[in-house]
Amino acid sequence: MAILPKTDKYGLYEIRFESIGGLGANLAGKMLAEAGLKYLGLNVSSFSSYGSEKKGSPVKSFIRFAEPNTPIKVNSPVETPNILVVFHENLIKSMPVTLGCTEDTVIIVNSRKSPEELQDILKIPKGKIASIDATGIALEAKVKINGIILGAIAKAAGFITLEHINGIFEEIIGAKYPDLLKANINAIKKGYDELNLKEVALKKDYAFKPFVKADPALGYTNQIPGGIVPNPGNTVNKDLSAGRSGMIPVFHKDKCINCALCDVVCSDLCIVFKEENGQMFMKGVDYQFCKGCLKCVVICPKQALTEGVETEHDVKAMTVKLFSESDMAQNHK
Ligand code: SF4
Ligand code: SF4
Structure with missing residues (x-):
């Protein structure tokens, strides 16, 4: 019997994280993939894309699951995710986080806002939108938000359970930071319990946008001799x-x-x-x-x-x- 609820033409169930350095998206992606492999016997892949590997810079993580008899032959970034997770609400105003989403995508946002309010911020015409106040839970529990997000994903995805997420946390975080394990396990459960997932009503003013790979504005054909830094850290336009x-x-x-x-x-x-x-x-x-x-x-x-x-x-x-x-x-x- 199939484990995954829905797959694409290559037999893949895909998840994309839109995050910033320091929130633990890369590790969360690896733990999620490992949970699928260890507890469900799925084929999995997980990798991240980030720039200068510093706190605050944009990070994308990509996770793929396939049934045990389906090999994963796609190694490019996830373009049409089954689940999209936005680790920080403010990313929505500075990055095109929803590119490639369809009405079948479940969009989870770390936010205190309702799914209906998020629909207007994301400009999504319809579909499933979920909010979880991961930052609030994390500040209270003194943990990072990544476990809370994984708890929320377990609820939204259905095939990965809370026990699977707890198990992988015990193995990885428990071995490295045993003092933090109990607080993380409690926070993961809150992420699961407090996810506010809704099917939002159709809004015709908005439209899904197809995934496009953004070409850099400057490349070897048009770079100014000597090179320039077009967007340094402290220009007046920068939004941190x-x-x-x-x-x-x-x-x-x-x-x-x-x-x-x-x-x-x-x-x-x-x-x-x-x-x-x-x-x-x-x-x-x-x-x-x-x-x-x-x-x-x-x-x-x-x-x-x-x-x-x-x-x-x-x-x-x-x-x-x-x-x-x-x-x-x-x-x-
Ligand atoms: S200028 Fe005012 S706010 Fe800044 S360090 Fe001095 S006392 Fe504090
Ligand atoms: S005002 Fe400057 S020093 Fe203070 S928190 Fe913001 S970035 Fe840091």
Whole structure:
């Protein structure tokens, strides 16, 4: 009897993770594939694609399952996933995460929003959308989000069970970090129990977009002699919000002595100082450029910057812009 609920013309059940470095997507993909191999006897493959292997840079992981008598002969990235997992909601605004999705794709997003709200953010016409507040669960349990996401996948996929995910965690995480195992097992169960999966109603304003492989804007045919870096880390257009893992610095103006230590340690230059009557005053943080490292919180001698859970704050309203609208427009030219 077939184990997999649905397969493509090559006999494959495919999963794609859209994530950023530091959230554990690569390891989660490997553990998921290993669970399929070890507990279900499936043929599996798992690999990831990432750039400079640093926290905050985009990561994609691809997992394929096939029945025991079906070899996996496709080794390219997953284009039309059965399950798509978005590890950080902010990725949706900066990356085309839903390319290749169809009405048969189950889309799981790490978010507090409802599936209906996510449908409008993802611009998906119909299908199954699920949300799980993996960041909130992870912060409470003091674990990474990847186990919680695997618990959610077990519920959405059906053929992989909670016991399979627990088993692979016991084997891999239990051997390396035994102290973290219990908290992870509890968090995996929360991921399974709290997944909010819904079939959303048709919205004709939206359409599925086919998968296209993005060609780099500059290559050997049009590269400027000597080379340039077209998108360096701190341009005014850069949005680092997807690099945060759930925490932000929160500014308390009444405690600030304007010592500027926070500005010295912030490598992304997102602390905003403005001059008033010949003196510089700390005004706040431009969260567009803030990757949530919290170095500014650690250095502040007066607790004028404290750490806060991002989802409990209105980051947009708290943002103090570093650049004016005209500066931003100038940089786009
Ligand atoms: S380090 Fe703290 S006290 Fe000093 S300027 Fe920054 S927020 Fe204010
Ligand atoms: S957390 Fe603080 S130091 Fe880190 S990027 Fe944000 S503002 Fe800068």
